[in-house]
Amino acid sequence: MRRRGAQLLLHTALLALAVGALLPLLWMVAASFMPAGTASVAPPPLLPHHPTTANYRLLFASQGMGRYFANSLCLALLCTLFSLLCNSLAGFAFAKLRFRGREALLRVLLAALVIPSQVAMMPLFLMMKWLGFVNTYAGVVVPAAASIFGVFLVRQYALSIPDELLEAARIDGAGEGRIFLRIVLPVLRPILVTLAIFTFLASWNDFLWPLIVLTDQSMYTLPVALATVSREHGQDNELMMAGAVLTVLPILALFLALQRYYLRGILMGSVKG
């Protein structure tokens, strides 16, 4: 009987925790379907009495939401693609290929992990301006095309590839490029999925750098657009909630689909970092 009581108590606490975590997100979805102005009453309504998609239609018709959505998607996909390419090559090289200066470079990269990215932002902006990358996709994608975190993530995983496997291929006369494509990439697949979802999420959710480097409204990503629109339309609860749903839902769906890979990345990053 005591066990019964403990179990009841435990699940009450768990349920309260889950409701606390999810309620703001559920309310966001509910409010996004409320007709303009009906969310701002006391007491606050939990569900729309007359559900409407007017907020969503208004966002696309008059606020250019389609454009922001396309910007966010293109940038996240491009960042992911380049990050996979550069980081997998380098991660493998640092794990399995011998070259001069490898250990010293590793130490420098590891030490540099403590430098927060904001330190680089002012000169980086000047560089982007000089290169003509301000207000272009390149301004966001190029600096994100490789990262110390990404290199180390792939390296940790690639260390487990047996050397005999690579040696055997070399004896058979395969070149390093061919070995990478045929042998290494298939083995690295799980960690590359982890890296991909990490990069995609980071790019989709990033705020400060896009806010700085994308100066024209037509180039804005969803978070930057949301922050800007909210300064004008702060009172339009329902409209802003629809914008928040469009920003959050795709990324939540992606996370749910690839959850296992994402959580692995967190554990590798924290335990080994």
Add this chain to the structure above:
Amino acid sequence: MRTSLAGWLFAAPALAIIGVFFFVPVLGALAVSLTDFDLYALADIRNLRFVGLENYRHLMHSRDFWRALGNTSYFVVLAVPLSLLTSLAAALLVNSRLARWPALFRTACFAPVVATAVAVALVWRYLLHTRYGLLNWALGGLGVHPIDWLGDPHWAMPAIVLFAVWKNFGYNMIILIAALQAIPEDLYEAARLDGAGPWQELRRVTLPMLRPTLALVTILTVAGYFQLFAEPFVMTQGGPLQSTMSVLYLMYEEGFKYWNLGTASAVAFLLFLIVLVLTTLQMRFLRRAEAA
């Protein structure tokens, strides 16, 4: 040697990107922080002057900088313990032997972590609304008078803390769950044989075994929370009365609103130094505690 060349070629793209777009700007920031780089220099580089440590001296005497540092520290001091306690409680609950559907609860707690900060900060702005917000409505049910969360200088930062705890506790929860699962089961069996109840199991076995992980997540959380920016930018715009102006927000305003890139770089470097010193101190303290 063939692999030597191949190694360099494979590492080259990533190293070039990291070198050019991270290491060069970091060193550049140090250089820029020693100049009076402003709008005039942006228009014509010949207007640039070397000013030595003037930017740093100016910041040391700037009330705005100290206020931003004070606000950020206040945020860190409130939000770090609250976040860690919530993460620990959530991890213990989800990982409990009696818990059903642990994966489901774990996912629910993690959802706020992946949600876009700017978007959910907007949601919270409405949840915290004085008259129409769910929070005040719920508190009203308990007999608490409505609080002007984001409009009152005393309450704005605690409101942002509340939001940050909600947004981030799932992250450390995941790390703590993994650490809990790594504790050998026979330790608990031995404790039970010695007649330990659940409370003593927690105090004598679980918490001591979690200590290294708890220390690690504390260090990471402190470093992360010092970079407070998107939350006040969206929820309060640094106000009211600059009560939520963070160091990073100050850097953004100096750099990209007033185009004082020299001062902004100095702010960024000072923040980096503060976090570096704090991290080093915590690690030293940790090592000493473990040696003892």
